[in-house]
Amino acid sequence: MIRPLLLLPLAAGFLAFIVRSDRARRLLLVWTARVHFLLTALTVLSYLKGPGGVPFAAWLTPLYPRPSEAVWFSFDALGLFFLGITSLLFLGASHYAAYYLAAEKSDPGEDADGLFVFNNAPEAVFTGCLLLFLAAMTAVTSSRHMGLLWAAVEATTLLSAPLIYFHRHKRSLEATWKYLLICSVGIALALMGNLFLGAAGLKAGGGLDFAAMLAAAPGLDKPLLKAAFLFLFVGYGTKMGLSPFHTWLPDAHSEAPALVSALLSGALLNCAFLGVLRVNAVCVSAGLADFTGGVLVLFGLFSVVTAAMFMLGQRDYKRMLAYSSIEHMGILALGTGLGGTGLFAALLGALSHSLTKAGLFFTSGNVLAAERTKRISEVRGLWRRAPRTAVLWLGGFFLITGLPPSGVFLSKFLILREAVAGGHYWLAAGFLFFLAVLFTGMARVFIAMTFGDRGQKEGEKPYAEPAGMLLPAALFFALVLGLGLYVPAWLDSLLWAAAGR
Amino acid sequence: MNTFAELIIVVVILLDMALAVTGSLSGCIRLVAVQGVVAGLLPLLAGGGAAHGVRALIFPVAIVTLKGVVFPWLLLRARDRSGARKDVEPLISYPASILLCLGAFIASSWLGSRLPLPETNVAWIVPASLATIFTGFLLITTRTKAITQVLGYLVIENGIYIFGLALFVEQPMLVELAILLDVFVAVFVMGIAIFHISREFDHIDTAELSELSDWRSGEYGK
Numbered sequence: 001m002i003r004p005l006l007l008l009p010l011a012a013g014f015l016a017f018i019v020r021s022d023r024a025r026r027l028l029l030v031w032t033a034r035v036h037f038l039l040t041a042l043t044v045l046s047y048l049k050g051p052g053g054v055p056f057a058a059w060l061t062p063l064y065p066r067p068s069e070a071v072w073f074s075f076d077a078l079g080l081f082f083l084g085i086t087s088l089l090f091l092g093a094s095h096y097a098a099y100y101l102a103a104e105k106s107d108p109g110e111d112a113d114g115l116f117v118f119n120n121a122p123e124a125v126f127t128g129c130l131l132l133f134l135a136a137m138t139a140v141t142s143s144r145h146m147g148l149l150w151a152a153v154e155a156t157t158l159l160s161a162p163l164i165y166f167h168r169h170k171r172s173l174e175a176t177w178k179y180l181l182i183c184s185v186g187i188a189l190a191l192m193g194n195l196f197l198g199a200a201g202l203k204a205g206g207g208l209d210f211a212a213m214l215a216a217a218p219g220l221d222k223p224l225l226k227a228a229f230l231f232l233f234v235g236y237g238t239k240m241g242l243s244p245f246h247t248w249l250p251d252a253h254s255e256a257p258a259l260v261s262a263l264l265s266g267a268l269l270n271c272a273f274l275g276v277l278r279v280n281a282v283c284v285s286a287g288l289a290d291f292t293g294g295v296l297v298l299f300g301l302f303s304v305v306t307a308a309m310f311m312l313g314q315r316d317y318k319r320m321l322a323y324s325s326i327e328h329m330g331i332l333a334l335g336t337g338l339g340g341t342g343l344f345a346a347l348l349g350a351l352s353h354s355l356t357k358a359g360l361f362f363t364s365g366n367v368l369a370a371e372r373t374k375r376i377s378e379v380r381g382l383w384r385r386a387p388r389t390a391v392l393w394l395g396g397f398f399l400i401t402g403l404p405p406s407g408v409f410l411s412k413f414l415i416l417r418e419a420v421a422g423g424h425y426w427l428a429a430g431f432l433f434f435l436a437v438l439f440t441g442m443a444r445v446f447i448a449m450t451f452g453d454r455g456q457k458e459g460e461k462p463y464a465e466p467a468g469m470l471l472p473a474a475l476f477f478a479l480v481l482g483l484g485l486y487v488p489a490w491l492d493s494l495l496w497a498a499a500g501r
Numbered sequence: 502m503n504t505f506a507e508l509i510i511v512v513v514i515l516l517d518m519a520l521a522v523t524g525s526l527s528g529c530i531r532l533v534a535v536q537g538v539v540a541g542l543l544p545l546l547a548g549g550g551a552a553h554g555v556r557a558l559i560f561p562v563a564i565v566t567l568k569g570v571v572f573p574w575l576l577l578r579a580r581d582r583s584g585a586r587k588d589v590e591p592l593i594s595y596p597a598s599i600l601l602c603l604g605a606f607i608a609s610s611w612l613g614s615r616l617p618l619p620e621t622n623v624a625w626i627v628p629a630s631l632a633t634i635f636t637g638f639l640l641i642t643t644r645t646k647a648i649t650q651v652l653g654y655l656v657i658e659n660g661i662y663i664f665g666l667a668l669f670v671e672q673p674m675l676v677e678l679a680i681l682l683d684v685f686v687a688v689f690v691m692g693i694a695i696f697h698i699s700r701e702f703d704h705i706d707t708a709e710l711s712e713l714s715d716w717r718s719g720e721y722g723k
Contacts, residue, residue: 072675147676147679148679151676151679151680154680155683170702170712173694173697174711177694177707177710180687180690185638185653185657192664195664208676223617224618250715310715319715
């Protein structure tokens with residue numbers, strides 16, 4: 001099942017470059033996403049049922065490789081979990097994209113702030129890169145070898161850079177350049193970390209195969225393993241958007257088209273987080289849990305603080321969402337650092353954050369289409385112009401800030417409880433304080449944008465809300481709301497398996 | 502055998518120093534290419550009983566072709582198309598650059614002796630690799646042109662490659678190929694980006710890429 005999962009988006013991506021008809025290409029995008037999601041669902045199902053649980057299990061042998069077997073791609077619970085998030089997000093994004101691309105085609109070229117006129121990148125290149133991006137993310141989640149994982153993460157950077165530069169103007173170009181350079185250099189440090197990791201295993205003979213390394217963990221060279229963790233943490237942390245390595249993130253998220261921002265925030269950051277989780281798992285089994293936990297908690301909390309600082313006085317609503325992503329990545333690092341239930345909560349948080357944030361970015365695209373500006377101060381009384389968008393916008397705010405019931409609330413609450421249970425009272429208090437700051441900062445923006453009077457802008461045409469661009473967000477929000485009320489048994493067991501219990 | 506390898510290490514260090522003081526853009530591109538080629542030849546000379554055969558030959562050939570021919574060609578083309586000034590326009594003076602580079606080499610020698618790394622049979626290989634990585638960072642942070650930042654990235658990559666040789670970490674063939682492909686695509690994509698930057702802004706000075714910021718209230722952030 002792994003080979004079709006990887007080859008399908010790869011083949012479709014190359015095909016998208018040569019298909020001439022726009023309609024056919026959009027259909028290709030949507031159907032690839034659907035089939036990819038179906039295959040992912042089947043793989044998760046057969047993993048949960050165990051060997052022989054699904055009739056055609058013979059296809060699925062790579063799910064259960066023998067320990068000695070040299071396999072490049074295979075799934076474990078953690079990889080499958082992140083694959084599930086990625087595939088689900090891509091399903092939503094592809095349906096959104098079909099409408100978005102059609103709208104861009106019929107009304108291209110005006111800057112959102114009316115400053116200048118620009119062109120769009122060719123749609124074939126955009127769709128092709130989007131599909132190849134999915135292939136790269138699938139490879140990240142299924143890589144068994146740390147070196148291959150590195151190569152796949154770097155590939156996601158390179159394939160998503162053209163996506164950010166879809167609207168061809170100066171600001172998006174600046175964002176693309178920063179993204180390319182900062183992430184490439186960051187990831188180069190992770191390569192250094194991989195080398196240290198290999199050196200740490202020279203005597204124990206673990207190689208860089210993840211499963212073999214876990215088995216050989218107690219025999220690894222401790223000082224070298226620490227160095228490896230630091231380099232990998234900085235490298236993948238850059239890509240994940242942890243402060244102070246986050247500087248590319250707000251620019252890229254605010255300048256990319258809405259659906260690309262959604263994929264970056266919801267799927268790509270998770271892929272980098274997976275890299276951190278992998279090396280953390282090895283370090284924890286080698287008995288370095290205190291060291292790695294300290295680093296993760298420190299940078300996690302620092303990211304939350306940074307996000308809170310920049311949230312106040314934010315002028316651009318897409319940048320605001322980007323800082324909220326930095327906050328949530330910080331929370332994930334914090335939960336992972338605390339370990340135990342904290343890791344479980346971090347994974348639950350990753351799922352809820354991905355869905356909520358993707359929905360919010362989708363909706364921000366609709367707000368942009370309705371109001372033609374990204375400035376917070378120029379959007380007032382959204383509900384008068386686009387009532388359904390306004391409902392989603394406000395609903396997304398309640399979910400992302402973690403008001404109960406939502407999956408985000410559950411994950412924040414569990415992390416807080418874990419911090420208190422571990423006796424880290426100051427940590428818990430600080431965490432809670434900055435969450436409150438973030439809530440206030442975001443509440444100010446969302447409420448001001450949604451309610452209030454709205455003056456007619458110059459030369460404004462009435463805005464019809466396309467249902468196809470509202471539905472993915474609505475669906476995602478419903479799922480997160482559901483997660484807050486009830487975590488299904490199968491998801492619970494998958495989460496615990498991914499958290500290493 | 503190792504005399505040659507040690508000679509190469511000396512050359513790599515000298516190239517770092519030269520990069521710190523070279524003012525001409527095409528000169529820098531050539532120096533980075535030479536460094537890449539020299540580093541690519543290192544495993545052939547330092548091998549001394551390590552894996553031989555097809556595999557041991559394919560990689561040096563691929564690396565030398567990429568770093569010695571393809572990258573300089575791509576970057577020189579980007580330089581010509583951009584119509585930018587032909588010097589690197591550093592933010593700090595050249596003497597300061599070379600002093601920083603020397604300081605980095607001394608710090609790397611100290612660090613190299615402190616790191617609990619496996620014994621290497623080529624002297625100075627670890628300090629040289631660390632100093633090269635630092636030189637790469639120096640190029641990225643103190644030179645303003647987009648092309649010099651790509652060069653910095655390539656120098657960092659050279660340093661990491663030498664570091665990998667020093668640690669004897671044998672990555673499987675597929676992984677090595679994937680890494681090489683990534684570096685190639687990275688330079689390729691950055692080259693395209695430079696082309697767009699020069700067309701959009703009429704220059705490739707990244708210090709001017711500062712419209713997006715939360716610190717300054719620029720034109721956009723009113």
